[in-house]
Amino acid sequence: MNIRNVSLILNRELKSYFSSLTVYIVILMFLLMTGYFFYNLLATFSVVSYQAQTDPMLAKQYQLLNINETVIRPLFGSISIILLLMTPLLTMRLFAEEKKTGTIELLLTFPINDVDVVLGKYLACLVVLLTMVLLTATYPILLVVLGEPEVVPIATGYLGLVLLGAAALSLGIFTSSLTENQIVSASMSFGMLFFFWLISYSVPLVSAGLGQLLSYLSINEHIESMSKGVVDSTDIIYYLCFIALFLFLTLRSLETKRWR
Amino acid sequence: MIEVENLTKEYGEFRAVDNISFTVEKGEILGFLGPNGAGKTTVMRILTCFFPPTKGKVMVAGYNCFEDSLNVRKRIGYLPQRVPLYEDMKVNDYLRFVAAIKGTPGKEVNRKAAKAMDDCGLSEVSNKLISTISGGYRQRVGIAQALVNDPEVLILDEPTVGLDPKQIKEIRNLIKELAGKHTVILSTHILPEVSILCGRVIIINKGKVVAEDRPENLATESAQRMLLRIGGDAQLIGQELSRVGGVKGVEREQASGDANVFTVVLEDEKLGRQGIQAMIERNRFELVEMRLLEVSLEDIFIKLVTKEEA
């Protein structure tokens, strides 16, 4: 690995991301969708807490809940799903476009290691992801200004979102290395992310041991506890392994290009 | 500098390059000549480590393309046939990017990019997006990125396609200047380009080498046609000519003035020439003109390529 080469690729990819309209539209749509969820959750919360002032029964029930439980946790849930929907749109071009236009021929004959290429490209989409996720921080900041939510679960929730997004990106960059068609790449990422997301739905149908394995493999099970403020090392290890595995597969896929 | 031994490349079942061997010395300009689909691009892609050969050994600058590809790639500049460039970059940004990624130290990146732009006549468009420049300028940017790091070996796939005549001349001069210090392999369909630029030509067809020599040798070796203008009985002259030793074929052309015109294909140039002279003196024909026809590379090319097919 050569840091200079990684940063050269990273810079080029970032410029290319932000010189096209696509990324702005993806970010805008992401903010609109998450904003819509935030608005609804907040509106429900305020209506219910207003009613609770006159209804002692409801108030008692509601005291058990707080703004963290009623707004922030569901918000993280929706953001994570929307994030999974958006990441394939960020990664689909990374290799597929280079193959389509033929620039891969020069890229792979430049004197740089394939690792540098993969890392540079991966870091570039990670930067875009961080931008997207950080922009949603306006919602919890608003809550901090207006109310008194607990801050720790918000911070760990964001850690979870970033890890989940980073994992989804690694899968996306892998599918992009498999094809020269961006649509095919995005479809494959959607399919595989959907699989890793819904795998936990089969847990009740199988034996306990297998169920445990399936829920461990599920990509969104691991942000659950983080959005409650608990950071478990197994969750972090899961995401890091996921990322490492798919970056490794990307590398292999590039190498087979070179070897065919 | 470049050694290719028994190189074979198969795409699935299809054999695109079939057991080719050649070497290129340091400082030489080698021309790759061949019809469409001959396998020129395939050989170049193997030389640049884009993909490995199915069989055979390829060494560039002392390193094996397959086992030591990074060391090979450090020493080459490559212009692919399609000239794939990052459309969303400006010309100068792109050349700086390529210079840096080819290992130019940070301080020299700007200077090298500027020099490459200068050499390839790109100053006018240096601030334009690559997607907006014309085809010829794209080609020049492609050449500039191949040259930018002063590589030992240059591999240029049809470098002058799409350039205007003035630019073709400039680029050819540029390539000529590179000879000596750099080793160049270029592919082309343009035959005069080969005689102008290349010290040596390899003609390939259907993945096989059909000829390999200096361009002028290729031309003289097959300089076997002679034009004759002779006054007298055309029928008789024709008969006599075909009887001369060393003559393979006689063709009667349109007569000009009062002399008959023949082209004669000679098997053995010297024997044929002497035989014809003697024959003319014997028969007292009137010799108006007698000269060897210069054979162009086109003729050789077509001859070699069609011979292969026959």
Ligand SMILES: Nc1ncnc2c1ncn2[C@@H]1O[C@H](COP(=O)(O)OP(=O)(O)OP(=O)(O)O)[C@@H](O)[C@H]1O
């Ligand atoms: N990726 C590929 N898969 C299958 N066949 C290929 C591939 N690339 C090239 N070929 C075939 O290999 C043969 C040689 O192609 P190549 O591009 O090397 O020819 P070329 O000499 O460069 O031709 P041109 O003058 O048209 O550029 C052709 O018949 C082509 O169809």
Ligand SMILES: [Mg+2]
């Ligand atoms: Mg070609």
